[in-house]
Amino acid sequence: MTVQWFPGHMHKARLEMQSMLPKVNVVIEVLDARIPYSSENPLLAELRGDKPCLKLLCKSDLADESMTAVWQQHFNDTEHVRAHVTTTEDVPTIREIKRIIKRMAVDRKDRSILAMIVGIPNVGKSTIINYLAGKKVAKTGNTPAVTKQQQKVIIGDGITLLDTPGMMWPNVHNARSGYRLALLGTIKETAMDYADIGFFAAKYMLAEYPDRFVARYDLDETPKTELEAIEAIGRRRGCLGKSNMVDIDRASRILVTELRSGEFGRLTLETPKMMAYERAETAREVAEKEAKASERDLKRKKRFRDKQRAQRKSREME
Known part of the structure; x- marks a missing residue:
């Protein structure tokens, strides 16, 4: 299964995110702790560069606790990245987010901080924002793509959150990631x-x-x-x-x-080792598809040129 669910508002969100990133001090990416790799948006890594990034492993109460610790260490070993495990069932872990943001924005001491919060649809981003703000400022729901446009939310301690719509990327090339995303409710039912x-x-x-x-x-x-x-x-x-x-x-x-809904207990559907393997395999598959597409294109061009030569030769012989 190849997932291609990229509504128009998501394309708009990508452009708006790209234009705002230079003004942002810290990027917060909300991930599903059950699928930390598949719920990462590869477009974000490409757009943010070396800007500090806080990875929130949300819904951790549904994930395997020992594997969540492995993922947290994996992200903490990545340059410019810090990982924090949280769940809406444990409010103190959400409150800790403010302190982490301030520590990550080292160049903003005693100055206001603008943090952009991003995440794929239905990962719990809006619920996190409402807890941080202490009131309901972001729409929540069990269906993907509830938030449609950017909004600024003041959460105190000199921090303003720039909330962005849940955003997928145009093509999920890794078929297994596509299945996991659909399985956990990130993809709209009409697209699966x-x-x-x-x-x-x-x-x-x-x-x-x-x-x-x-x-x-x-x-x-x-x-x-x-x-x-x-x-x-x-x-x-x-x-x-x-x-x-x-x-x-x-x-x-x-x-x-x-x-x-967690009826089977706490599950994690992927590991860092699995991620490394699938990433390499997907890159190989994409390269092969691109090579085949290029080969088909060259053949089409050759047939077109051969046809033109035959037509010119036919005219010359008349």
Whole structure:
């Protein structure tokens, strides 16, 4: 599955972000602690350069605690980056954000600080802002892309937050990242297929957490394939159609919904080691596609030139 969900307001948000970044002292990127790699926007790294960046590992109450610590160390080992683990269930971790911002903006001592807060859709950015401001200033919701335009929010201690719309990037080349983003609700339902995502989720659960899967659906044995897993869910939850056939779409929706809401316990769907492998593999795949596209383009041009030469030669012979 290749994700291509980039509404017009996101393109506008990118241009506005690019124009405002020179005035910004600290960039705050809100990530989903369950998918820190896939929820990182590669456009941001490209646009911010060496500007200080605070990575907020949000929704950490749904992620594997030990793996969140690994990701935090991974980001802290990156130049110009600091990572902070937070959740809306633990308000003190959100309040700590102000102190971290002030420490990162070392050149703004005793002066006001402008911090830009960014993140992909539905990652919890607006909820964080409302906690920091002490009141509801940003719209929140369970659907992606609630915030549509930039706004400035004063959060005290001389800090102003520049809130930006949740922004994807034009193409998610890494197919596995696309699946993870869709699985955790970052992609609008109209841009995804539940059965497709359900099979991805089933494959992951059978590989990494088979015992939890079996316990959740009270199964006698572990399914051997994704199809068997989805069909088992369908039979347990009554997702049956004509001739007692399992409704794959309904069964997949159940699995996706329950995984999103934490019914399987705390899960992290990717590791830094996995990130390094997938990043290298994706770069190779993109390079191969570009090479093939270039080759096709050269062939088209050659056919066009050959056709022109044949036409000129035909005219000369008349």
